[in-house]
Amino acid sequence: MKHLVTALMVCFSPLVLAASGFGQNADVPVRIETELVSVNVAVLDGGGKPVAGISQAQFEIYDNDVKQEIENFWTASAGVTYGIVYDMHPTTEQRTNAVLNGLREFTQGLAPADGFFIIVFNERGSVSLDVIPDSEQLARHLERPDKREPRSLYDALFVAAQKLQQRKNLKKTLLVITDAADHNSRRTFNELRGELRKFDVHVYAIMLDETLNAFSGYIDVTRQSEKPLILSDAGPTDRAALSSIALKTGGATFPSSLEDQKNISRISKQIATEMQNQYTLSFYPSMPPDGKWHLLRVGLRGVTGSKKFVLTYRNGYQAPSAKKASLE
Secondary structure, three states, rough: OEEOOOOHHHHOOOOOOOOOOOOOOOOOOEEEEEEOOOEEEEEEOOOOOEEEOOOHHHHEEEEEEEEEOOOEEEOOOOOOOEEEEEOOOOOOOHHHHHHHHHHHHHHHHHOOOOOOOOEEEEOOOOEEOOOOOOHHHHHHHHHHHHHHHOHHHHHHHHHHHHHHOOOOOOOOEEEEEEEOOOOOOOOOOHHHHHHHOOOOOOOEEEEEEEOOOOOOHHHHHHHHHHHHOOOOEEEOHHHHHHHHHHHHHHOOOEEEEEOOOHHHHHHHHHHHHHHEEEEEEEEEOOOOOOOOOOEEEEEEEEOOOHHHOOOOOOOEEEOOHHHHHOOO
C-alpha cells in the first residue's frame, strides 16, 4: 500500500524531493510514495489474558523515538495466516504422530478467515502442504526424489517466511516446532533475520526437549524406559538464537516434551488466541526513507491498570532505501 502526497501537501512532510525540474512549474502535481508500516500489538494483563476495549486514541507509536500519527486502526479479529515449520530430527513414528495430531487438533479449530500451510523437513528432504498429514502420508512424500530442499532449520524458516509474505491476511505467524538445532543450512542466521524483518510476522517456537519433565502429566511416565532415547544435538546457542528471533518479532518460545500432543495443541491454541486478539496499528513514517533499521515503541495512555499490562510487538522495521522513493 502506498501513500500519495501532492505538491500542495509537501510542506507538511519532511520527505526530500529530488525530482528533476521540481519548482519550475508549481502547478504540476508531484507524488511521493512512502511505505505504510503496520504493527500488530498484543496487550496482555497480569494473568496473560488479552485485554479488549482499547481505543485508537489510547495507543501511541514511536518510530526512532519520533511520535507517529496512527493512520489505520483495527480491533476486530482479522484473519491470521500460520506458517508451520516442523523439524523432524530427531524423531520416531510415535513422536511424529504426537506432533501431527496436536497440530491437526489446532488447525481444525481455526476461524474461517484463518489459513495455514506446513513445511515438514528432516535430513532426507522436506514437503510443503496445506493440510496436516499423518505419519504414513508424510513418509511417502519424503521418499519422493523431488522433495529435497529445504532440509535444515534456517533454510526451512527462510522458505516459510517467503511463503507468508505472499499471503493476503494482515496478521502472519510463524509457528516453529523444533529442537532448535540447525544442520548446515545454506542460509545464515543473519540472512534469516533479514528476511523476517521485511514484514510484520510473529515467530513462536515450541522447543522440543527429550529430557523435559515439566508436562509429564500428559505422558505415561511409567513406560518411559521402554521408549528409545533419541538425543538432540541442539545446544544453548541454538536455543538462544531461535529465542532471540521470537522475542524481537513480538513472539515467544515454549518448552514441550517430544511426545506431548496435548501440550502442543494447548500452546498452539494459546498462540492463536493471542494473534486473534491483537490490535493492528499502521502509520506512514514522518521521516524520509533512509534504508536503515528503525526501532519501534508502542505505549498506552489513559488506560486503567496499564502499568501491569504486557505489550508484545515487533521491535522495528527495515525502511526502504531513498533510491526506492519514486516521483511520478
